[in-house]
Amino acid sequence: MQIIEVHTKSRPSTVYCGEGAYEQARQFLKDKETFIVTDTNVQRIYGEMLRKDFPAAEICVVKDGERNKNKNTLFQILDKMLKAQLHRNSIVAAIGGGVVGDMAGFAASVYMRGTRLVQIPTTLLAQVDSSVGGKTAIDYGGVKNVLGAFYQPEFVFCDPVFLKTLPSREMKCGWGEIIKTGVLDAKIGDRILENLSKTEDLAFLKEIIADCVRFKANVVEQDETERSGFRKCLNLGHTTGHALELKYGRRSHGEYVLIGMWLESVIAERENVSTAENARRVRQLVALAEKKIPTFQNVVSAVQYALLDKKNSEKGVVSMILSKARGEYTEYNLSADRYAEYLAMLQEKRS
Ligand SMILES: NC(=O)c1ccc[n+]([C@@H]2O[C@H](COP(=O)([O-])OP(=O)(O)OC[C@H]3O[C@@H](n4cnc5c(N)ncnc54)[C@H](O)[C@@H]3O)[C@@H](O)[C@H]2O)c1
Ligand SMILES: [Zn+2]
Incomplete structure (x- = not known):
C-alpha cells in the first residue's frame, strides 16, 4: 500500500492507496462516532458488508446519480446528521463515487461549521480524482458544482477492491x-x-x-x-x-x-x-x-x-x-x- 501526504494550508490529508486501504479505514473508524453517507447502488452491493464492518455507525443512503446531487439531497443528509446528534468531532465517511463524495464533503463542511471528514471512494474517477483535493459541491439552478466549499478530508482510503463491481x-x-x-x-x-x-x-x-x-x-x-x-x-x-x-x-x-x-x-x-x-x-x-x-x-x-x-x-x-x-x-x-x-x-x- 502507498501512503501519500497532501500538505495543504487549510488541513493536511493522508491518502492510503492500494489493497488493504479499506481495512485501514475500518481500523481508523472502529472506535469513532461515524456517520456514513453512501448511495442506493453502493448500498445494494456493499450494504451488508458496511453494516457488518461498521456496526455502530449511522448509515445515510441517498439516491444515486448526478441528478440527485442537489439541495434536497444535501438537506436530507444534514437533517440526518442533526437527528443523529453529530458533534464537531464526529466523522462523516463518504463511501461511494464522486457524487456522494462531493455532497457528503459539502455537508461535513457546513455542519457546525465543519465536522471531520474521510473519503472512501468506490469508483475509479473518485479514486484518481474527486476524493483528493478538497473540492466539495452540489449542482444548483442548472449549474454544475456552483455551491460548494474547499474542505480537505483528513484521510482518503482508495482501495481497488471496489473496482471489481464497477461497470465498464x-x-x-x-x-x-x-x-x-x-x-x-x-x-x-x-x-x-x-x-x-x-x-x-x-x-x-x-x-x-x-x-x-x-x-x-x-x-x-x-x-x-x-x-x-x-x-x-x-x-x-x-x-x-x-x-x-x-x-x-x-x-x-x-x-x-x-x-x-x-x-x-x-x-x-x-x-x-x-x-x-x-x-x-x-x-x-x-x-x-x-x-x-x-x-x-x-x-x-x-x-x-x-x-x-x-x-x-x-x-x-x-x-x-x-x-x-x-x-x-x-x-x-x-x-x-x-x-x-x-x-x-x-x-x-x-x-
Ligand atoms: N471534487 C472534485 O474535485 C471532483 C473532480 C471530478 C469530478 N467530481 C464530481 O464527481 C462526480 C462524478 O463521480 P463518479 O464518476 O464517481 O459518479 P457517481 O458518484 O455518480 O458514480 C457512478 C455510479 O457508480 C455507482 N458506483 C459507485 N461505486 C460503485 C462500485 N464500486 N461498484 C458498482 N457501482 C458503483 C454509483 O452508485 C453511481 O451509480 C460528478 O458529480 C463530478 O462533478 C468532483
Ligand atoms: Zn473531470
Missing part, C-alpha cells in the same frame, strides 16, 4: 481523468502507453491510481483554492468536455473529457501550440479509452456553453489548457468564431 462505462469515465493526467505528466503518460492492454487490470490500476493521486496532490499543494491559476491545468480537455456535456448530456463526464482532449489536441496542433508528434501522442492516449470519436449534430452551438466556462477571463473568448509537448501545457485563448470552426470538426464523419 464507469471504468471508462475514470480513464478519462487518468489519460488527462497522462497528458499533463510525461512519466504517467509513458506508463499508460507501455501497458496498453491493462485498462481493467487491478494490479496495474493500483499503481496508476497512486500515480494520479500523487500528481493531483502536488498540484493541490501548490494551489489549493485555484487562486494562482496552477490548479487550472487539471481542466485539460474540460473546456470542450464541459460544453458538450452541457449541450448533449447522456454520455459520462469522462467520455466528454476524452472527446474534449481529442479536439483540443487538434486545436493545439493547428494553432502551432503543439508539435504534430505531441498532438498524435495525445490522440493515441485518448484512443485507449475512446476508440472512435463520435459525431455531433449542430455542434457549433455548443460554443455558447464554452463561453460560460469559469476559466474565461474575457468576453467572447474561449480559454483552454492545451498540451504543448510531453508533460508541458499552457493556457490558450481562442476567439469564439475560431473555436466554432474547430468544433465543426466534431460534426464531420471520420473513417
Whole structure:
C-alpha cells in the first residue's frame, strides 16, 4: 500500500492507496462516532458488508446519480446528521463515487461549521480524482458544482477492491481523468502507453491510481483554492468536455473529457501550440479509452456553453489548457468564431 501526504494550508490529508486501504479505514473508524453517507447502488452491493464492518455507525443512503446531487439531497443528509446528534468531532465517511463524495464533503463542511471528514471512494474517477483535493459541491439552478466549499478530508482510503463491481462505462469515465493526467505528466503518460492492454487490470490500476493521486496532490499543494491559476491545468480537455456535456448530456463526464482532449489536441496542433508528434501522442492516449470519436449534430452551438466556462477571463473568448509537448501545457485563448470552426470538426464523419 502507498501512503501519500497532501500538505495543504487549510488541513493536511493522508491518502492510503492500494489493497488493504479499506481495512485501514475500518481500523481508523472502529472506535469513532461515524456517520456514513453512501448511495442506493453502493448500498445494494456493499450494504451488508458496511453494516457488518461498521456496526455502530449511522448509515445515510441517498439516491444515486448526478441528478440527485442537489439541495434536497444535501438537506436530507444534514437533517440526518442533526437527528443523529453529530458533534464537531464526529466523522462523516463518504463511501461511494464522486457524487456522494462531493455532497457528503459539502455537508461535513457546513455542519457546525465543519465536522471531520474521510473519503472512501468506490469508483475509479473518485479514486484518481474527486476524493483528493478538497473540492466539495452540489449542482444548483442548472449549474454544475456552483455551491460548494474547499474542505480537505483528513484521510482518503482508495482501495481497488471496489473496482471489481464497477461497470465498464464507469471504468471508462475514470480513464478519462487518468489519460488527462497522462497528458499533463510525461512519466504517467509513458506508463499508460507501455501497458496498453491493462485498462481493467487491478494490479496495474493500483499503481496508476497512486500515480494520479500523487500528481493531483502536488498540484493541490501548490494551489489549493485555484487562486494562482496552477490548479487550472487539471481542466485539460474540460473546456470542450464541459460544453458538450452541457449541450448533449447522456454520455459520462469522462467520455466528454476524452472527446474534449481529442479536439483540443487538434486545436493545439493547428494553432502551432503543439508539435504534430505531441498532438498524435495525445490522440493515441485518448484512443485507449475512446476508440472512435463520435459525431455531433449542430455542434457549433455548443460554443455558447464554452463561453460560460469559469476559466474565461474575457468576453467572447474561449480559454483552454492545451498540451504543448510531453508533460508541458499552457493556457490558450481562442476567439469564439475560431473555436466554432474547430468544433465543426466534431460534426464531420471520420473513417
Ligand atoms: N471534487 C472534485 O474535485 C471532483 C473532480 C471530478 C469530478 N467530481 C464530481 O464527481 C462526480 C462524478 O463521480 P463518479 O464518476 O464517481 O459518479 P457517481 O458518484 O455518480 O458514480 C457512478 C455510479 O457508480 C455507482 N458506483 C459507485 N461505486 C460503485 C462500485 N464500486 N461498484 C458498482 N457501482 C458503483 C454509483 O452508485 C453511481 O451509480 C460528478 O458529480 C463530478 O462533478 C468532483
Ligand atoms: Zn473531470
